[in-house]
Amino acid sequence: MFAKKLLAFQLLCLLFAGYIFTTCTRELAQDETSLDEKLIKQVKSASPNGDIRDYILVSGENLAEIPNQDPKNILNSTKIKLGKMLFHEPAIGIFPNKPVGMNSFSCSSCHIASKSFTAGRIQGIADGAEGFGNLGNGRNKNPLYTGDEVDAQGARPLPTINLAYVRNALWAGSFGSFSLNVGTESVWHQDTLTEVNFLGLEGLEANNIRALQVHRMTMNESLASYLGYKALFDEAFPEIPVSERYSLKTTSFAIAAYFRTITTHEAPFQKWLKGDHAAMTEQQKKGAGLFFGKAGCYRCHNSPSLNSFNFFALGVYDLYENKITEVFRTGANDKRVKGRAGFTGKPEDLYKFKVPQLYNLKPVGFYFHGGSKQSLREVVEYFNKAEPENPLVPKSQISGFFHPLNLTEQEVTDLTEFLENGLYDPTLEKYLPDHVLSFMCFPNNDMKSRKDLNCE
Numbered sequence: 001m002f003a004k005k006l007l008a009f010q011l012l013c014l015l016f017a018g019y020i021f022t023t024c025t026r027e028l029a030q031d032e033t034s035l036d037e038k039l040i041k042q043v044k045s046a047s048p049n050g051d052i053r054d055y056i057l058v059s060g061e062n063l064a065e066i067p068n069q070d071p072k073n074i075l076n077s078t079k080i081k082l083g084k085m086l087f088h089e090p091a092i093g094i095f096p097n098k099p100v101g102m103n104s105f106s107c108s109s110c111h112i113a114s115k116s117f118t119a120g121r122i123q124g125i126a127d128g129a130e131g132f133g134n135l136g137n138g139r140n141k142n143p144l145y146t147g148d149e150v151d152a153q154g155a156r157p158l159p160t161i162n163l164a165y166v167r168n169a170l171w172a173g174s175f176g177s178f179s180l181n182v183g184t185e186s187v188w189h190q191d192t193l194t195e196v197n198f199l200g201l202e203g204l205e206a207n208n209i210r211a212l213q214v215h216r217m218t219m220n221e222s223l224a225s226y227l228g229y230k231a232l233f234d235e236a237f238p239e240i241p242v243s244e245r246y247s248l249k250t251t252s253f254a255i256a257a258y259f260r261t262i263t264t265h266e267a268p269f270q271k272w273l274k275g276d277h278a279a280m281t282e283q284q285k286k287g288a289g290l291f292f293g294k295a296g297c298y299r300c301h302n303s304p305s306l307n308s309f310n311f312f313a314l315g316v317y318d319l320y321e322n323k324i325t326e327v328f329r330t331g332a333n334d335k336r337v338k339g340r341a342g343f344t345g346k347p348e349d350l351y352k353f354k355v356p357q358l359y360n361l362k363p364v365g366f367y368f369h370g371g372s373k374q375s376l377r378e379v380v381e382y383f384n385k386a387e388p389e390n391p392l393v394p395k396s397q398i399s400g401f402f403h404p405l406n407l408t409e410q411e412v413t414d415l416t417e418f419l420e421n422g423l424y425d426p427t428l429e430k431y432l433p434d435h436v437l438s439f440m441c442f443p444n445n446d447m448k449s450r451k452d453l454n455c456e
């Protein structure tokens, strides 16, 4: 009798527990969907056309859907393959400042794929440096070079990812004849660099011609033929006369074509936008909600790559003011310090820098144009406090959107998690070539780097 009663009691308990369990999980599931539904609404209202698809990146595989292409540089798969190799090819670096630098560097010395296509140190150095270390952190000036002889710029390298969404290249937007540079023609003659804009090209095509020269590289028929690239140029550029086919311009075009295919379309937020709601964690969804809501980040970061064609002053320090490491060839008089005004010469553009894309920033480790922040949490805290750090930037230039956000500690944590991992595509190494036709070591080919990179 007693045993029977106990059994009944146990059964009742079991049923009750089961009831609690199912209601709990049902509520949990409801919570999740309501979090997704809420986020969909927020992203929608924070998108340029009221459609969450505004934020979806192209995969780069279907060439026809890639935006902002240059009609002078029609994409084809051979061109992309050629650009992928030349971007990593130390054998085109034949104008070093000293003999020891010959063939020791490439574009990818400062744009390392596994470092989200940016440099391993706050300032990238190509010619005049040696070593690679771990992800480029062990690259330092070669003692045989003076600081003035190395190839380095006065800003943190921009990552060469999601460039299909960039029409005016560099932090100051100096390159490219269209988009925001329409109407700036009068300043294109100011130096030999921006004269390239008179060719009527998109930002990437224009930028790369100059980058090849600035970074001490070249291309011509005998080099293409010697290195084995001639057949690829022929297949990539059949419409260009042979006399012009193996040049800085076609090399630039091939690299620009390659750039347009590099997108972070496999990041969790991208998967979520395409309907895979399990791709983001609850915390990432909360962080995204802040990005597209309370924190107002979308006001400036609102394209598929989360950049925008705009320039703002946030009053951050410049590269020469960094306290981490010695930097070369920059200082208070560097034109880059003036931001967009360093290009346009207009007082209203002073200290304004372009709104950069926000994907795959986790491994970069240096943020803003001067690399003044070392973690994404510090960046979020900077926006939350909204106190400009650089006293040289007048308050009147600072953007009105830069104001205290009143985010709680927990909200700062959630927003940081969205930036760090919700926007992180771990598959970027798929954009690396298997080898370059010279079979040299890349990204760098100096003796120290060859050891660090296991090329010996």
Ligand code: HEC
Binding pocket: 106, 107, 108, 109, 110, 111, 124, 125, 126, 127, 151, 152, 153, 154, 155, 156, 157, 158, 159, 160, 163, 166, 168, 169, 170, 171, 172, 204, 207, 208, 211, 212, 215, 217, 255, 336
């Ligand atoms: C010495 C380091 C270094 C090397 C080598 C280098 N870059 Fe860069 N790259 C930078 C820096 C720094 C910036 C940002 C400069 C600025 O905006 O003022 C940049 C910016 C860019 C941008 C602009 C991206 C954007 O979002 O606007 C492109 C495109 C680019 N580089 C392509 C190349 C190509 C192509 C090569 C090889 C021909 C190359 N880079 C070699 C350091 C380097």
Ligand code: HEC
Binding pocket: 291, 295, 296, 297, 298, 299, 300, 301, 311, 312, 313, 314, 316, 353, 354, 355, 356, 357, 358, 361, 366, 367, 368, 369, 370, 376, 379, 380, 383, 384, 399, 401, 402, 415, 419
């Ligand atoms: C007023 C427009 C504006 C708003 C609002 C804004 N940003 Fe930005 N953001 C920029 C500009 C411009 C830069 C580059 C500034 C510089 O380096 O001088 C930038 C840089 C960044 C960077 C560094 C990227 C890099 O490659 O170094 C991150 C991360 C970032 N923003 C995240 C956010 C987040 C998160 C929010 C919301 C809390 C936000 N931004 C709000 C304009 C804005």
